[in-house]
Amino acid sequence: MKEVGRKQGAPSPCAACRLLRRRCTEDCMFSPYFPADEPHKFASVHRVFGASNVNKMLQELPEYQRGDAVRSMVYEANARMRDPVYGCVGTISYLQQQIDALRAQLALAQAEVVHLRAAASTPQNTSPSGSGSPTSYTFKPSFDMDTVVQQSSFRESLWSCT
Numbered sequence: 812m813k814e815v816g817r818k819q820g821a822p823s824p825c826a827a828c829r830l831l832r833r834r835c836t837e838d839c840m841f842s843p844y845f846p847a848d849e850p851h852k853f854a855s856v857h858r859v860f861g862a863s864n865v866n867k868m869l870q871e872l873p874e875y876q877r878g879d880a881v882r883s884m885v886y887e888a889n890a891r892m893r894d895p896v897y898g899c900v901g902t903i904s905y906l907q908q909q910i911d912a913l914r915a916q917l918a919l920a921q922a923e924v925v926h927l928r929a930a931a932s933t934p935q936n937t938s939p940s941g942s943g944s945p946t947s948y949t950f951k952p953s954f955d956m957d958t959v960v961q962q963s964s965f966r967e968s969l970w971s972c973t
Contacts (some may be wrong), residue, residue: 826841827862844869856884860884860888
């Protein structure tokens with residue numbers, strides 16, 4: 812029977828046991844979640860949480876929730892490696908700021924549409940010469956559609972929030 816997280820025919824230890832330099836047993840808690848071919852996953856989790864804490868967290872959970880917990884720990888550990896102060900909260904804050912900016916732009920666009928529909932439903936003005944030809948109307952939007960936010964501006968905006 813093939814054990815999850817190990818390559819068939821090769822008794823290679825899981826990534827956790829390899830990093831901790833210990834023998835990987837058949838009942839290893841880490842082997843189903845930290846396969847030997849993905850050592851970076853356990854390395855980052857171990858650096859942030861520690862092996863014994865990860866082991867305790869996994870033992871306290873029912874087996875069907877452990878995979879999700881490991882994915883969450885890997886995500887949090889990678890976020891902490893990129894941003895030691897804010898971690899994934901910084902990413903969430905950045906995305907929330909983008910949502911707020913896009914909502915404001917959407918509100919402006921919807922207001923502009925209402926304004927244009929109201930202008931289109933009113934009778935057309937005639938030219939001052941009295942010839943009856945409608946005056947020309949050129950539309951220029953009152954908002955900028957450029958929504959690209961640089962990563963550096965994200966860091967500056969985080970400082971302004973605190």
